[in-house]
Amino acid sequence: xxLRFEEFPYRLSLLLRPFEDFFKRQASGGIVLLATTVLALxxxxxxxxDFYHHFWEIELGIGFREFGLTQSxxxxxxxxxxxxxFFVVGLEIKREFMAGELASLRRAALPMAAALGGMVIPALIxxxxxxxxxxxxxxxxxxxxxxAFALGVLALLGKLIPRSLAIFLTALAIVxxxxxxxxxxxxxxxxxxxxxxxxxxxxxxxxxxxxRLKIQSPNFYALVGFCLWVAMLKSGVHASVAGVLIGMTIxxxxxxxxxxxxxxxxxxLDEYREAEEGDGPFLEEEKVGxxxxxxxxxxxxxxxxxxxxxxxxxxxxxxxxxxxALANAGVTLSLPDLAGSLSHPVTIGVALGLLLGKPLGxxxxxxxxxxxxxxxxxxxxxxxxxxxxxxxxxxxxTMSLFITNLAFRQNELITDAKVGIFAASLMAGxxxxxxxxxxxxxxx
Numbered sequence: 001x002x003l004r005f006e007e008f009p010y011r012l013s014l015l016l017r018p019f020e021d022f023f024k025r026q027a028s029g030g031i032v033l034l035a036t037t038v039l040a041l042x043x044x045x046x047x048x049x050d051f052y053h054h055f056w057e058i059e060l061g062i063g064f065r066e067f068g069l070t071q072s073x074x075x076x077x078x079x080x081x082x083x084x085x086f087f088v089v090g091l092e093i094k095r096e097f098m099a100g101e102l103a104s105l106r107r108a109a110l111p112m113a114a115a116l117g118g119m120v121i122p123a124l125i126x127x128x129x130x131x132x133x134x135x136x137x138x139x140x141x142x143x144x145x146x147x148a149f150a151l152g153v154l155a156l157l158g159k160l161i162p163r164s165l166a167i168f169l170t171a172l173a174i175v176x177x178x179x180x181x182x183x184x185x186x187x188x189x190x191x192x193x194x195x196x197x198x199x200x201x202x203x204x205x206x207x208x209x210x211x212r213l214k215i216q217s218p219n220f221y222a223l224v225g226f227c228l229w230v231a232m233l234k235s236g237v238h239a240s241v242a243g244v245l246i247g248m249t250i251x252x253x254x255x256x257x258x259x260x261x262x263x264x265x266x267x268x269l270d271e272y273r274e275a276e277e278g279d280g281p282f283l284e285e286e287k288v289g290x291x292x293x294x295x296x297x298x299x300x301x302x303x304x305x306x307x308x309x310x311x312x313x314x315x316x317x318x319x320x321x322x323x324x325a326l327a328n329a330g331v332t333l334s335l336p337d338l339a340g341s342l343s344h345p346v347t348i349g350v351a352l353g354l355l356l357g358k359p360l361g362x363x364x365x366x367x368x369x370x371x372x373x374x375x376x377x378x379x380x381x382x383x384x385x386x387x388x389x390x391x392x393x394x395x396x397x398t399m400s401l402f403i404t405n406l407a408f409r410q411n412e413l414i415t416d417a418k419v420g421i422f423a424a425s426l427m428a429g430x431x432x433x434x435x436x437x438x439x440x441x442x443x444x
Contacts, residue, residue: 030152090247117365122357142353350420359390394428
């Protein structure tokens with residue numbers, strides 16, 4: 001049946017509703033993340049600072065003495081809890097490449113070019129400022145974009161923001177996350193254990209085999225995925241990579257396709273109508289069984305990937321990321337220390353990479369991609385808005401803090417990098433909001 005024109009806006013709104021829900025969750029998550037960051041900074045510079053720092057060094061172990069893992073609470077958060085964050089990142093990457101903004105090469109070209117520029121130029125700027133020594137290892141720090149904070153700033157602009165621009169930023173940040181994971185896997189690894197890496201490969205093969213056999217049980221992927229995480233943790237490759245790999249193996253097809261779902265639900269609804277009506281507030285056992293079967297069918301009509309992403313997103317946004325920020329954002333600084341950090345090459349390299357390199361790389365590579373005819377700007381989007389998105393891309397925070405812990409071992413360099421991240425992210429957020437607000441009002 002042909003689609004009438006008056007039905008088109010309604011159908012389009014249904015199509016874009018999942019993105020709008022995602023955008024709202026990420027935006028509100030940015031506020032929670034900001035609050036926990038401020039709390040961490042207050043605690044780290046209060047009379048409770050010694051307790052704050054020592055608390056994260058408490059050691060916790062699992063398993064037995066001969067076979068087990070013992071790590072500080074800080075390491076459990078960065079190596080374990082953040083693996084859950086990277087698992088959801090893996091789900092988002094797979095969904096975007098299978099059915100989202102990155103599903104076709106033409107649509108994916110612009111955010112991919114922008115993300116590439118937003119990684120290469122900041123890394124080069126940092127390396128120019130810190131070309132040698134231990135400090136040079138921090139080149140990956142300014143490559144990352146924090147999607148929660150960036151979308152949080154966009155949310156402040158309300159209805160002024162074109163939906164296509166928000167989708168562009170989301171796709172850019174997801175490609176950026178993929179790039180950050182590759183950088184971590186290739187350049188921020190320890191001594192490689194071939195045996196543990198081989199074991200990780202076997203577990204990954206088991207997960208892919210389960211996918212091909214259409215196993216949809218979350219317990220299967222959780223159990224084998226945990227084994228993969230342990231093997232990766234002991235292999236020398238950072239365990240966060242395991243989270244992304246597990247996410248990539250989750251099936252994308254539901255057990256009940258559209259026609260099978262409609263047929264089964266209609267059958268169950270007919271049975272429900274025909275079932276006897278009991279007295280009182282409680283249903284007859286037959287009706288309870290029908291409703292439970294209907295609930296199961298509805299559950300199985302959603303793909304495991306989409307269901308897991310939906311169920312875990314809130315845990316990551318309101319749990320994992322705030323805990324990570326609380327454990328990692330606390331920097332103890334006196335005024336003399338702050339003055340020294342602000343003039344340190346690591347701080348300058350990180351700050352310039354995020355504040356200058358991100359908008360320059362995102363805008364320049366996007367412009368080249370459009371000029372070469374590889375892609376075109378989204379409908380209603382101007383170059384000034386792309387520059388504003390580039391500035392918001394300079395909000396590094398979560399992933400930048402994460403890479404900082406991998407790049408450096410000296411507390412002084414970690415502190416200098418964090419000061420650069422905080423300063424640049426704050427200025428990038430303010431500058432991006434101011435530019436987008438002014439341009440959108442002028443063009444609206």
